[in-house]
Amino acid sequence: MNCRSEVLEVSVEGRQVDEAMLALLHTILLHRSTGKFHYKKEGTYSIGTVGTQDIDCDYIDFSFVRVSSDELDRVIRKAVGEFKDAMGNGTDGMGQISLEFYQKKKSRWPFSDECIPWEVWSIKVNVVNLANEQERQICREKVGEKLGEKVINIVEVINQHEYLPKMPTQSEVDNVFDTSLKDVQPYLYKITFQITDTLGTSVSTTMRRLIKDTLAL
């Protein structure tokens, strides 16, 4: 099974990074979360209800819908916050935050469980610095429009109805879904990011070069 990979690119101002990332990540997770499963003795299960809520952005002319789950929101905000800190405040730069949905495959001892991604969303962020308030106002609107386009892109991909993990039995549910939350149940996911400095090189590349140069001396 090939992992489906989608890339979204946005250019934002420094203070818009949080909201832009939250908007896109929550839109994806809205489609990749279900209600809590409740298994019954005869092998059937029932599914809880997913609520939704509108969120207005403060620095972008944009509103988005997310799953009504404060727990999930906290987890996503934490990841986005770390990404933003890594990007640095108020400086130009590029970075990429990835939301990866995966399945766990049990392995025998001593091998650890394998994580097999089945869908990866990569959001490339280009942070720009703006000189004055007028540019910021224009940026508010432009970024709002761009995010709208990205939401449409996300919906287009999701509604192609490509691979989705099969609904698991009760014993397998933790291999497919994140059952740690109390109110909703997203597919197993992880968020990673990498930062590119202004020179266009990633931090890892720079470190590798430094080490090589050191060894060469």
Place this chain on the structure above:
Amino acid sequence: MMDSDLSPQDKKDLDKFIKFFALKTVQVIVQARLGEKVCTRSLSSPTGSDWFNLAIKDIPEVTHEAKKALSGQLPGIGRSMCVEISLKTSEGDSMELETWCLEMNEKCDKDIKVSYTVYNRLSLLLKSLLAITRVTPAYKLSRKQGHDYVILYRIYFGEVQLTGLGEGFQTVRVGVVGTPIGTITLSCAYRTNLAFMSTRQFERTAPIMGIIIDHFVERPFGNMGHMRPCNYRAPGEDEGAYNGVEDSQEVCTTSFSTSPPSQVRMSPLSKVDLCNMCNFRGGVHGEMGIPGKEGGVPQQVPVQPCHGAQAEHGRVSSCPPADHVPATPSKTLSRSIEVKGVSPCDVLETTFTRKVGAFVNKPGTQVTTASLDLPFAAFAPRAYDLEENDPMVQPPESPATSSPLQGSLHSQGSGESGGPAQDDFVMVDFKPAFSKDDLLPMDLGTFYREFQNPPQLASLTIDVSSQSMAEDLDSLPEKLAVYEKNIDEFDAFVDTLQ
């Protein structure tokens, strides 16, 4: 794909899914255009009443309108369900903003599982709809609706109509779900040219079926105090599970108003019924088995015809003349619709009587005094050869106003004096009570007109002012010398003030 290949249970389930999907689609679209943020709670335990495992509340009026549009049919091939969103200004101009279309084409997916895959994909499509409804231009407009404009919706069934969206409209596809009887598609066509056009271009032959959605408390289109909130409660329903959702929906308090009463109905609401029980049975492994009651709205929402913007305008213009004091030139008074019954120009052809009232000063005007002692003597039949000199017939050059009393009396008198059949107005001379004055015989209307336009003061004319300015400047040094000489007196005066 023949329907006969589908098991009866699957067919029944599929029809039910499509029906409730259509109803939920309408709810999502309309609620996204109410102008406020929507918030529903996630529930870990299934309640058995949330279709597609999504907490989408049901506004009863919207469900009613949707069911009425569907009329027992289901969206199918060649039968599309459309939700049209338009904008209407306080001045009565309207413009279509977008049209959401739920359609079905002939492409069938024979192998798909109805009660599992189709159901889950419809759930996914509703989530996509939630996301996309916040992205089209109409969302921002709907969030800002209020005094200047409101957002309307209309549900219709049949052929999709997109001509009202103007040139260059864009289309966004929300998603598709294949079923054994066809592929369900959900899309939105939205206007890109938001330049306003005149109302005439948007006149419809068919009445608007939908409801004006306005969420404001103050009524921008006039006094709409006759609107009542709809405190809807379904009898015998357990609302315990929805307390949290209801609380969150307090912010979604909306009220509805209507435009012309013949076209729309109004049903404002403050509480929303959430208990939309559904009947869903599944027998396959991994599916839901949640028995429930048959869905639908058990109670009819009280419907009251109401007046909307156009009627409000009508209401304003029909205020009683006694309350209205127009400041229009007498020559055009006959054209004014605000003051009923006043038409000085028309008196050229009408019979009128004049009496002398207080402060009347009409040189050259022959007035009999016999009637001065008689209140409302103006209504006594009488003939005076005063038309040439009478300012009511030959209005003065300067603009004049008619008094409200004159207007009201005129409207009363018009019936009694009985002018020519083709004339609407009869000019009756007004003699106010206690207005007798031999020293200054002048009727009130004349007095009012003349004193409205006094001659300009001589000191305010330009020549005079410029001359006086020059004189003032010349005399300034002398005056200053005098003031300096008497400076001690001025200082003493200032000290007395402190």
